Amino acid sequence: MTDDQTLADTTPPAAHESPAGGVFGDPTAAPLQPPTVRRQWSIADILAEARVPERYARVCLRADLEADHERILTELRTLIDVEGNIIEAEDASLGEETNTARAHRLNDELEQIKADMAKATWWPRFRGMTSDEFAVFNKEHYPKKDGASLEDYNNQLVAATMHEPQVTPDEVAALRKKLGMKAMSNLIVKATEVNTQGGVDVPKSPSSLQNLTRQ
Template identity: 30%
Template structure:
């Protein structure tokens, strides 16, 4: 009989992939921030008198307030993949366009199926497919794609071991001190 303890150790390490998708639900704040960022480029950096604050400083302060407000309205959606065989069943059950189905009818059926997929991958916050559909109706396409693509990709694409240039630089400079 062969020794399978090494494989047992591998099995003990195996965890399903997880991914967090942060979404700011107040895109109006993002738009104001971007407008101010453009305004900042041409704003004077010096005040016109000693008792005043430079226009660039006023804009930068408002941008920081907006950034904090956006963070307060940011939701972290935690997704977890399903085991391969279970996801394959779900993937294979995704709707296919019937010959007698209009594009609009199929789009509605497909959207409902994607909402179901997202709800099944959501770990936190938990949501029903109907709640996910309601959320999708309140998101911009870019936000919806970030969430729905992550739910699909966490199952269908491999994930490389992440690397952060910023973290590496911080650690490199800390080690030289």
């Protein structure tokens, strides 16, 4: 079994870089300011309202389709220039498939593969523990010896935080025997994130959705 030391690093990837005014809004815009009149939250209010973070993982169970997806994308890149126009071969023989026809055929194949991958995508939901619960969990399951494998710890973590569906550590171990490293890493990262990241901040909506409130 592959050691899980590399999966312990849950540093999130670099933020998506989108041009100003793109679908994710203008990154140079000033942050939202707090309201002029702030609600005074009592501890009782907070205890009644607060929720632990929850997140979904995205796992395509048909990872074999990714090979066909990449093959078609690679072939399409040879048919299209930097401006997105199809490059027609000047010396194409009579009756030979044109680059335009070939590009459309490949695009149809790509759309079918994407549809098949979507049908085979699993969206397990993870729910974090409270800070006290997570401290107790780590004390019980985290390896005491430096450099020890994190495989059992990660199995326990995924089982403890996967909420829909609920799984046991043995079932997580069974998933390891079937899923690839990328899929398992995704499950472990999401299980870690709901306990170490996230919170109750209101997420920023894409600018395309924000515009609906102005219409």
